[in-house]
Amino acid sequence: MNPFRAFRKRWPTHVAGRKRLTKPRGRRPWLESLESRQLLAVDATMGLGPGTLNGQVAEFEVSINFAADAGERLTFFSLDVSPSSDQLGGSNSDYSRFSFEKATPLLDDWRQIGFFNDPVFESSVEFDDSLIAPISPGSYSLGTLRVDLASGTGILGGSILVSISGPQTVIGVEDSSGNFHFEPVSFQPPTQTLAALEINGPQTIAEGSTYRLTVDTEIATDGTINIQWGDGVTDSITVTSLATSNEISHVFADGDSTPTIFAELRLPDGTQATTTELPILVSNVSPQFELSGGDSVDEGSAYVLTLGAVSDPGDDTVTEYQIDWGDGQSDTVLASALPANRQVNHVYSDGPATRTISATVTDEDGVYPGVDSLTVEVQNVAPMVTLTGDNFAKTNEPYVLTIGPTVDPGDDAVIQFIVDWGDGSQDVILSSDLPSNRQVTHTYAEGDVQRLVFVDIVDEDGRYPAVTSLELFVERSIDIEVVVSGPDVITEGDIYLLNIGPITGPGSERVTTVVVDWGDQFTDIFPLADFSADGNFGHVYQNGPVNVTITVQFRDVTETSLLDQSKPVQVLGVPLTIDDFDNTASRPGETDVGDVVTAFAEVTRPSLLNHPRATIDWGDGTVSQTVTIVEQNGIGIINQTHVFTTGGIFTVRLTVEEDFSLPVTAETTAFVTGTRLDRKRLQIVGSSGNDIVTVTPAGSGQIFVNMTLPGTGNIRQSYPLANIAGLDVYVGSGNDRVMISDRLTIETLIDGGSDDDILQGSSGANLILGGPGDDEIAGGNADDILIGDAGRNLILGYEGDDLLVGATWSSSYSDRTTALSIWNSAGSFDERKQQVLENFMVSSDFQPDSIYGGVGQNLFILSTNDSFAGRDNNLKPLTNAIEAGWTIPDTPSPGVFTFEIDDVVPIVFTVGTTNSTELLLDTNLDGKVSIVDALVVINALSQLSAPEGEAFATLAGNLRRLDTSRDGRVTAMDALVIINEISKQTSPSVSGDGESVGIAADQLHSVSKKYRLTTSDALDPEATGRIF
Incomplete structure (x- = not known):
């Protein structure tokens, strides 16, 4: 029985006109509090109800009407109870009205209004009267109203005091202070009882x-x-x-x-x-499902567990399953990932063991452990192993058995292997003692029997007998003794001799053949009856380097090997050899641009060729990658053609390689008529005719080349001087003239080729080769190498330290550039001389050359009949070095010369001496030993027939002293030696009747047909009547 309770609500201010507030229908009454501030005439309504009383329901609507002017106190109050009907349809249109007056002011705070709690009225009651009371400005709430019934009981403070039954009369209403009294008003409650x-x-x-x-x-x-x-x-x-x-x-x-x-x-x-x-x-109710699966599973095998359908009376959804497999492992399976057959797998790593599987389920309401469980027996599985070995064993020889890797599906470790060899013996082998190759050996004593080998395995779960076996036959051993020997190292292509000694022993009579596997895919079979007496067998290894093993088998009539012997051999490789690599343009002047040039060579090696492959780099940026090699009788023949599109000097390189061998290379030089600038060297190649080549400086840092070729005309070309570091001029055969301006200091290499040429170098370092023919060669101001080659040549060194060669020098392009580089190196004269002589291989041409050293230290290399001269006492002659095998070293001091002839005691000439002993060497009887005397003696000693020690002691008389050649007579050659030196040391032209040199004029033959000896006679010793 809950009373109606009012609640406080702030009244709106500044309201104009009349306002009616109506409480919506509901279980609780409410009452608006009033505020008199700034009020005009206002109507307000308070509704009460519906409610119940003793199970009866009724509605009330109480209107509180009041009016006031702004700033006035509230002066009246009226209460109306409007008609209402009950919920069962009963109603009464009569109503009662009463009025009341208030003698005392209203309380400022009426906190609660109490009225009928759940009253039920069939008819409505209306209260209408005025309440005169002053109300101060402010906010007010109604307090407690009390309704007294005629029965003498009433409602106070919202508490229901009595039940209503039968007709009642309202006799009064009072507030909580008891200040209200009203005249009785009667009403009739509903006669029907509510449900x-x-x-x-x-x-x-x-x-x-x-x-x-x-x-x-x-x-x-x-x-x-x-x-x-x-x-x-x-x-x-x-x-x-x-x-x-x-x-x-x-x-x-x-x-x-x-x-x-x-x-x-x-x-x-x-x-x-x-x-x-x-x-x-x-x-909530826990979801349920059932686990199902096999009762047992082998260790290492997959156990299949089925998760049954979920049963849950609630509207819940399983999100995941957690499976505890009972072995310390668990799996979480999302419901969305569960397969359609609802099966999950697990491998138990070890047995025997009993495992209990349990399942936990999770849905949106929580986690449900141990929904279902299942017991599984995990069975142990015996480990397995494979035995491998020969099916035959021999007595008294170790039999090798291999125990393969152990296969065990469980997480087990083998402790030991027990090998039963089938002959009553066993070996117990700890797993830790088994070697890495897992091999064990056994020697059988009894032969010609069948044996069955068993192996037991022991691990932490127990012993597993005879997990595997191997059957073999034990043969009786046949004792054979033989020694196989041969060299440890052999070179490919050589014959290797393998020696097989006498075959002895009890089993030797069973040997019928010997099979030799040479280790290089070749095998020889030798019947024992064909054995040589010395037991030597030959074989040629074709390829090296390689290491081979020779295997020798001694077989019986059934081809069964009774004994195997081996011999390791190292085969050394021999590189390929390229022979006679050359080309059809190897001689200057014979090949023009556009001609077909053929490079040819032979490739050989001591043994057979192994797929040789060759490439040719033509030196002009073109490489022939697939060069054909035709093999004939073990020799590879190469013939490759090429067309040069420009003139010049080209280094052609051949590279050959093959299987089992390192690449080898060879080079040749091709000359094509024309000019080319290659790597800062200007190459000029002439023709086979009489060419004229001039190279001069031009304006603006240019160099100008003019070539006049027979049948072609002039070829003119300019090049930037800064781009040129050297000249290479090859003019080929013909009477050629090559003139390099002495205003150019460029390193120059000139090859005049055959015939009579005039060759003049630059002011830089020159290497000039006259070639076969009578050539005039002139050097420059630097250190030159001037080579006359075959023919009668005039060689002029001019200034600088020159190497002047009267002999023939067969050399390549690289030989010449190397020699010139050595001669112009920074070493001393003696050091340079020593190095260049080591690289010179000259031979005599037996024709007279006239060689003039000029100013500087000059080194002469002369052949037979050559004459030479130096200046300023700087003569460094090497006379007839090829024929006599002796040299003249540098002058140790001015005017002193030491001559060495093989192991003969050196003879010292001191220029200007009057020593009586040395005056015996005064061949011209001028009272002193001079360079002229030295030349006479040198010439005499150059003759191989000259008796040692006699050249000086037996010479007597004026005439005999002039017999410089020791041939028993004074000839023009004797005079040449003397006159040549006198002409250069005393005056440029010597004239007279010969008396000035102590020689009777009629005793000498003047080649110039005059009664005097001149320079012409010295330069034309054979009286040809011409000088060059």
Whole structure:
């Protein structure tokens, strides 16, 4: 029985006109508080109801009307109770009105209004009267009203004191201070009793279970009962159906939850007669499913577990399963990832063991451990191993058995192997002692028997007998003794001799053949009857370097090997050899641009060729990658053609390689008529005719080349001087003239070729080769190498330290550039001389050359009949070095010369001496030993027939002293030696009747047909009448 309770609400200010506030229908009354500030005439309405009293329902609407002007106090109050009817349809249009006066001011704070709690009236009652009371400006609330009934009981403070039954009379209303009194007003309560509604059922129900609710009602004979189950579901039953069953059921789909069941009774017209409610608890239920699978599984094998369908009375969804396999491992499986067959796998690593599998389920309501469990027996599996070995064994020889890797599906470790060899013996081998190759050996004593080898394995789970076996036959050994020997190292292509010694021993009579596998894919079979007496067998290894092993088998008549012997051999490789690599343009002047040039060579090696492959770099940027090699009798023949598109000097390189051998290379030089600038060297190649080549400086840092070639005309070309570091001029055969301006200091290499040429170098370092023919060669101001080659040549060194060669020098282009580089190096004269002589291989041409050293230290290399001269006492002659095999070293001091002839005691000439002993060497009887005397003696000693030690002691008389050649007579050659030196040392032209040199004029033959010896005679010793 709850009283009506008013609540406080702030009244709106500044209200103009009349306002009526109406309380919506509801279970609780409310009352607006009033505020008199700045009020005008205002109407306000307060509604009370609906409510119940002793199961009866009624509505009240109480109007509180008042009016006031702004700033005035509230002076009257009236209360109206408007007509109302009950919920069962009873009504009364009569109403009563009463008025009251208030003698004392209203309380400032009326905190609560008490009125009939759940009163029911059939007829309405109206109160209408004025309450005169001053109200100060401010906010007010009504206090407690009291209604006294005629029965003498009333309502005070919102508390219901008595029940209403029968006609009642309102005799008064008073406030909480007892200040109100009214005249009695009578009214008649409804004569009909209101209906009552009651619901009952269990306080707790599990989700998914059927909840049964009992519904009871009183008085009501018609209408609808609506049930709100509190989970969003509503059911309705009619009052008339309760006569059949007063029970209504419902299933709560999900828990945990605490719904409140609410029931209401509505009359046929839709009016709510009464309501009630019942709170309950819906509990959650754990989902259920069943695990299924085999009762046992082998260790190492996959165990298949099936997760049965989930059963859950609630509206829940499983999100994951957690499987505890009972061996310390678990798997979490998302429900979304579970396969359609709902199976999961697990491998138990070791047995024997009993494992209990349990499952935990998770859904949106929580985690449910141990939903189901299953016991599995994990069975141990015996380990396996494979034995390998020969099917035959021999007595007294070790038999090798290989124990393969152990295969065990379980997590087990082998402790030991027990090998039963089948002959009554066993070996126990710890796993840790088994070698890395897993091989064990056994020697059988008895032969010609079958044996079965067994192996037991022991691990931490126990011993497993005879897990594997191997059957073999043991043969009786045949004892054979033989020695196989031969060299440890052999060179490919050489004959290797393998020696097989005498075959002895009890089993030797069974040997019928000897098979030799040479280790290079060749095998020879030798019947024992064909053995040589010395036991030597030859073989040629074709390829090296390689290491081979010779295997010798001694076989019986069934081709069964009774004994195997081996011999390791190292075969050394021999590189390929390129022979006679040359080309058809190797001689200057014979090949023009556009001609076909053929490079040819032979490729050989001591043994057979192994797929030789060759490339040729032509030196002009073109490379022939696939050069054809034709093999004939073990020799590779190469003939490759090429066309040069420009003139010049080209280094052609041949590279050959093959299997089992390093590449080898060879080079040749091709000359093509024309000019080319290559790597800062200007190359000029002439023709086979009489060419004229001049190279001069031009303006603006240019160099100008003019070539006049027979049949072609002039070829003129300019080049930037800064781009040129050297000149290479090859003019080929013909009487050629090459003139390099002495205003150029460029390093120059000139080859005049055959025939009579005039060759003049630059002021830089020159190497000029006259070639066969009578050539005039002139050097320059630097250190030159001037080579006359075959023919009668005039060689002029001019200035600088020159190497002057009267002999023939066969050399390549690289030889010449190397020699010139050495001669112009920074070493001393002696150091340069020593190095250049080591690289010179000259031979005599037996023709007279005239060689003039000029100013500087000059080194002469002369052949037979050559004459030479130096200047300023700087003569460094090497006379007839090829023929006599002796040299003249540098002058140790001015005017002193030391001559060495093989192991003969050196003879020292001191120029200008008057020593009586040395005067014996005064060949011209001028009273002193001079360079002329030295030349005479040198010439004499150059003759191989000259008796040693006699050249000086036996010479006597004026005439005999002039016999410089020791041929028993004074000839023009004798005079040449003397006159040549006198001409250069005393005056440029010597004339007279010969007496000036102590020689009777009629005793000498003048080649110039005059009675005097001149320079012409010296330069034309054979009286040809011409000088060059």
